[in-house]
Amino acid sequence: GQNIDQPTEMTATEGAIVQINCTYQTSGFNGLFWYQQHAGEAPTFLSYNVLDGLEEKGRFSSFLSRSKGYSYLLLKELQMKDSASYLCACVDSNYQLIWGAGTKLIIKP
Amino acid sequence: GAVVSQHPSWVICKSGTSVKIECRSLDFQATTMFWYRQFPKQSLMLMATSNEGSKATYEQGVEKDKFLINHASLTLSTLTVTSAHPEDSSFYICSARDGGQDYEQYFGPGTRLTVT
Numbered sequence: 001g002q003n004i005d006q007p008t009e010m011t012a013t014e015g016a017i018v019q020i021n022c023t024y025q026t027s028g029f030n031g032l033f034w035y036q037q038h039a040g041e042a043p044t045f046l047s048y049n050v051l052d053g054l055e056e057k058g059r060f061s062s063f064l065s066r067s068k069g070y071s072y073l074l075l076k077e078l079q080m081k082d083s084a085s086y087l088c089a090c091v092d093s094n095y096q097l098i099w100g101a102g103t104k105l106i107i108k109p
Numbered sequence: 110g111a112v113v114s115q116h117p118s119w120v121i122c123k124s125g126t127s128v129k130i131e132c133r134s135l136d137f138q139a140t141t142m143f144w145y146r147q148f149p150k151q152s153l154m155l156m157a158t159s160n161e162g163s164k165a166t167y168e169q170g171v172e173k174d175k176f177l178i179n180h181a182s183l184t185l186s187t188l189t190v191t192s193a194h195p196e197d198s199s200f201y202i203c204s205a206r207d208g209g210q211d212y213e214q215y216f217g218p219g220t221r222l223t224v225t
Contacts, residue, residue: 031212042202042216043153087152091212097143101152 002026004100006088011106012078020073020086020103028093034062034073035087037102043087046073075105083107112136113205115217122193122224129189130220132203138183139205143214144176147200159186193224 003025012018024032031050035043049055049064049071061074073086088100112135122128132142141160145153157173159165159180167173177189186205190197200221204214 033213040200040219040221042219044216045213048213095212096158097155097212097214099153099155 002090002092002098004088004090004098006086006100006103008101009104009106011108012075014078014080014107014109016078017074017076018078018105020075020088020105022071022073022088022100024069024071024088024090024098024100026090026092026098029066030091030093030095032062032064032071032091033087033089033097034060034071035089037085037087039084046086078107080107080109111207111213111215113139113203113215113217115203115220117220118218119221120223122222124194124224125192127189127191128193128222129187130201130203130222132186132188132205132217134184134205134215137205137207137215139186139207140183141206142180142186143204143206144178144186144188145202145204147202147219153202156188190222193222195224198222198224 006022033048034046037043047062054063059076064071085102085104087102089097114133116131144156147153156171157165157167159178161180161183165178180186200219202219203217206214
């Protein structure tokens with residue numbers, strides 16, 4: 001079966017760094033997305049990785065290891081507005097997105 | 110670019126009535142559109158995938174006669190919740206994908222449906 005695992009909830013302090021992990025098992029793999037979703041809003045795109053390695057985009061970075069079926073999203077210099085759910089999603093062999101349950105990130109002052 | 114709109118953004122209806130939600134891609138042609146449902150504090154649940162001009166593919170457990178999907182053009186898909194009941198109250202989100210190698214899904218802002 002297909003499975004995406006990520007922690008349910010994480011707490012971090014404003015200004016700090018947090019890493020949100022995602023492990024996956026899918027039938028075929030055509031890349032991995034990270035989305036941010038604030039409560040009551042639709043998801044917004046953060047990153048897409050299809051090759052191994054680290055992609056940096058401002059305060060956010062995303063890492064992928066295809067051999068390990070593993071990715072992480074790294075958020076630096078945390079701000080209160082970063083409090084949201086972060087969704088990991090893989091593109092399977094049918095080019096469908098398989099969604100993780102999301103990680104709720106709570107930022108404390 | 111890649112903007113998707115949804116209408117209405119919220120709707121309240123009485124039990125037994127039908128509600129139509131529109132999803133439009135504003136600046137690209139969406140060969141594939143997806144409809145999701147999200148209950149409070151839960152992740153997105155894919156309901157169905159629709160390709161322009163063909164019948165939608167529904168996920169297991171989603172009643173196709175209750176959730177009617179029409180994707181008549183490359184910029185518009187509609188979801189009609191027929192004979193709505195309170196348990197259908199949810200956040201409905203559409204997304205659209207351009208053709209080619211772009212697997213990213215562009216999300217609409219969502220529609221909050223409350224059935225009383």
